[in-house]
Amino acid sequence: MYTTLIAVQTLNGLQLGIILFLIAAGLTLVFGVMDFINLAHGVQYMVGAYFAFTFTALTGSFTLGLLLALPAALLVGLILEVLIFRHLYDRDHLEQVLATFGIILFLNQGVKVVWGASPLYVPVPELLQGSIQIFEGFFYPIYRLAIIGAGLGVAALLYFLVSHTRAGMLVRAGATNARMVSALGIDIRRLFMVVFGFGAMLAGFAGAMVAPILSVEPGMGDNLLILAFVVIVIGGIGSIRGAFIAALLIGLVDTLGRGFASDILRLVMDPSAASQTGRAIAPMLTYILMALVLIFRPSGLFPVKR
Amino acid sequence: MKTIKVLAGATLALGMAAGAAKADEVRIGLMYTLSGPPAALGEQARDGFQLAVEKLGGQLGGLDANIFVVDDELQPDTAVTRARGLIERDDVHFVVGPIFSNVAQAIQRPIVEADRILISSNAGPSDLAGEQCHPNYFNTSYQNDQVHEVMGEVAEQRGYSRVFLLTPNYQAGRDAMSGFKRHFTGEIVDEVYVPLGQLDFQGELARISAMQPDAVFTFMPGGMGINLVRQYSQAGLTDRVPFLSAFTVDETNLPAQQADALGMYSGTTWTPDMDTPGNAEFVAAYEEKYGHVPAMYAMQAYDTAMLLDAAISSLDGDLSDLEAVREALRNAEFQSLRGEFSFNTNQHPIQNFVLAQVAQREDGLFQTEYVETIFENYGDVYAELCSME
Incomplete structure (x- = not known):
């Protein structure tokens, strides 16, 4: 019984990790390639979820809604890049933080104006409704398995794009030395714009994928953004591979920590003290992990060579 | 100039007359x-x-x-x-x-x-x-405790011996658990407090699946309750583990929970279908x-x-x-x-306090419906601490 619980919680951890990866992938590229801190990345996730809601409602099909939400999220990312972010690349980090924080406030209020403050819900697509029995007595929602599958697919696609295409090569080169890439005759501004738009679309994809299981509401990306920053710090800034491994690691540590901290403590403490301490410790685990990584590998698990 | 003053005075007087308490x-x-x-x-x-x-x-x-x-x-x-x-x-x-x-x-x-x-x-x-x-x-x-007491009494009457408690980690969540325990004498297999505002309950649901309790009791207000109910139903738990709740499935949340809340129980004083x-x-x-x-x-x-x-x-x-x-x-x-x-x-x-269950009406809307009366002419336990002097 206990091993099956561990297996199910591992699946849950994987699912959280996949979502985190989709958000962190764009974040780490933007940070690594452009040296630009974009706090507004979590808002892109929220915008993706809202687009999925609207397009699903309009077309009556989640698949169509998802397919329409992706270009819409890309468009929002590109508009933000052209109107605002472009003018911030040469500023220092503090000014970038202030400006992108302002965008968070602006867009969180903006979605309230357009969609209202109350949470919205997207129905689970009919094909993926219900749950399947994966172990004796253990049911797992099919849709969550689909999220894991889709996330792994996107990760494989990203790996291919970054490692085996010319654009990917430029991105990797940009992460190592942007000035040199520019000196070699590559339009670095255009590369930045492509990277930015792509990152925004990935975050939007994550938002659209979770819309059927979580409520779509203003500020839904803010909490995940913090975890996404933890992910890119652990993974190594600018490294897609690092972001992938770190995201799964954080997803697993967070979920298994919440699930089992009390049980493990129960071996050495009395039950009520154990559950109280477990509750307090579980949310800290991801940050403890980050602190440990920073002590022993200050530039992350998979640092980009400079 | 004088005209203006007179007009102003008249307006003020009129205004005061209208504002004065009748x-x-x-x-x-x-x-x-x-x-x-x-x-x-x-x-x-x-x-x-x-x-x-x-x-x-x-x-x-x-x-x-x-x-x-x-x-x-x-x-x-x-x-x-x-x-x-x-x-x-x-x-x-x-x-x-x-x-x-x-x-x-x-x-x-x-x-x-x-x-x-x-x-x-x-x-x-x-x-x-x-x-x-x-x-x-x-x-x-x-009194806040009473709706939770109803669910504790329901669990007691139905002979549930193992119950799983799930509430947010703040004062009202802790009060809900103590209210539930006031009349329930069976075993509490686990008390789980989640951070206020948590939206994904997959980890807690896996725990419920593993422990196979006779019932789950929860107090999960607002958006948290909407997410919990949807995920509980998506995980296929509704038929296997009865869902006892307070302020979680009600007519303010049901338009969002829809069919996912069907069959879930709530402790209350009234339902729209009560005769x-x-x-x-x-x-x-x-x-x-x-x-x-x-x-x-x-x-x-x-x-x-x-x-x-x-x-x-x-x-x-x-x-x-x-x-x-x-x-x-x-x-x-x-x-x-x-x-x-x-x-x-x-x-x-x-x-009186009653047990209610979510059902779909003939016109397609969802509401809680009366199941049975749990407490008759019931006052709260704090009355004896109250002196009106």
Whole structure:
């Protein structure tokens, strides 16, 4: 019984990790390639979820809604890049933080104006409704398995794009030395714009994928953004591979920590003290992990060579 | 120049005449949360009260009802400022509200000590029912613990021996667990507190699957409850582990939970389908006017208006003697939509508590429906701590 619980919680951890990866992938590229801190990345996730809601409602099909939400999220990312972010690349980090924080406030209020403050819900697509029995007595929602599958697919696609295409090569080169890439005759501004738009679309994809299981509401990306920053710090800034491994690691540590901290403590403490301490410790685990990584590998698990 | 002064003087005089208190009106402040995500609850209460006043021809007990609606914004400090405004600027006789207990705890003293009467139509924190009770404070809803006690008693009566408890990690969540345990003698297999605002419950649901309890009890208000119910149903748990709850599946959340909430249980004092005098007309009138199914918040506010109507009638509209007004409220004869209703020594209700289950109506809308009565003429345990001196 206990091993099956561990297996199910591992699946849950994987699912959280996949979502985190989709958000962190764009974040780490933007940070690594452009040296630009974009706090507004979590808002892109929220915008993706809202687009999925609207397009699903309009077309009556989640698949169509998802397919329409992706270009819409890309468009929002590109508009933000052209109107605002472009003018911030040469500023220092503090000014970038202030400006992108302002965008968070602006867009969180903006979605309230357009969609209202109350949470919205997207129905689970009919094909993926219900749950399947994966172990004796253990049911797992099919849709969550689909999220894991889709996330792994996107990760494989990203790996291919970054490692085996010319654009990917430029991105990797940009992460190592942007000035040199520019000196070699590559339009670095255009590369930045492509990277930015792509990152925004990935975050939007994550938002659209979770819309059927979580409520779509203003500020839904803010909490995940913090975890996404933890992910890119652990993974190594600018490294897609690092972001992938770190995201799964954080997803697993967070979920298994919440699930089992009390049980493990129960071996050495009395039950009520154990559950109280477990509750307090579980949310800290991801940050403890980050602190440990920073002590022993200050530039992350998979640092980009400079 | 002179003309202007005269005009200004005349306008001022007219304005003052209009603003001056009329003897034949009753002024009531409605204080509910009307902004942010929990606004749906406050709006239901406001609409329920106004529906009653409308039904009574704009009067309460023969006096013209002058109603001031204010938003407490779910901020205790804002609520206190607005309550003072109702007393000092609008000179209200009664304040009705609020939805949330932390707001009630903040506004009770400033209102009762200004010799005005506060009638809580929803919040029922234990301190205001016990040691902090006051002759000028009435409650027409329930004491918070009682709805959780209902679910504990249900689990006890149905012979559930292993129950899993799940609430948010804040005061009301801890109160819910202790309320549940008051009548439940079986084993609590686990008590899980989640951070307030958590939206993904997959980890907790896996734990429930693993432990295979006889039932789950939860108090998960607002958006958290919507997510929990949807995920509980998606995980295929509804049929295997009965879902006992309070403030989680109600008519404010059901439009979002839809069929995912079918079959889930809730502890309450009233359901829209209950066969009590006037209930069917109330539900029909409310739905016609506002376009959605009323929840208990609307019913309680409606009842509060009916209570005021009966009390003011019995005084022949004379609100000058505060002690007489209190006495009239205590003894008011009105027909509650819940059925039997009377005040306990702490001026909180003695009433029935029922088990409700979510069902779909013939017109496709979802509502909670009456299953059985769990407690009859039930008062709260804090009444004995209350002395009205």
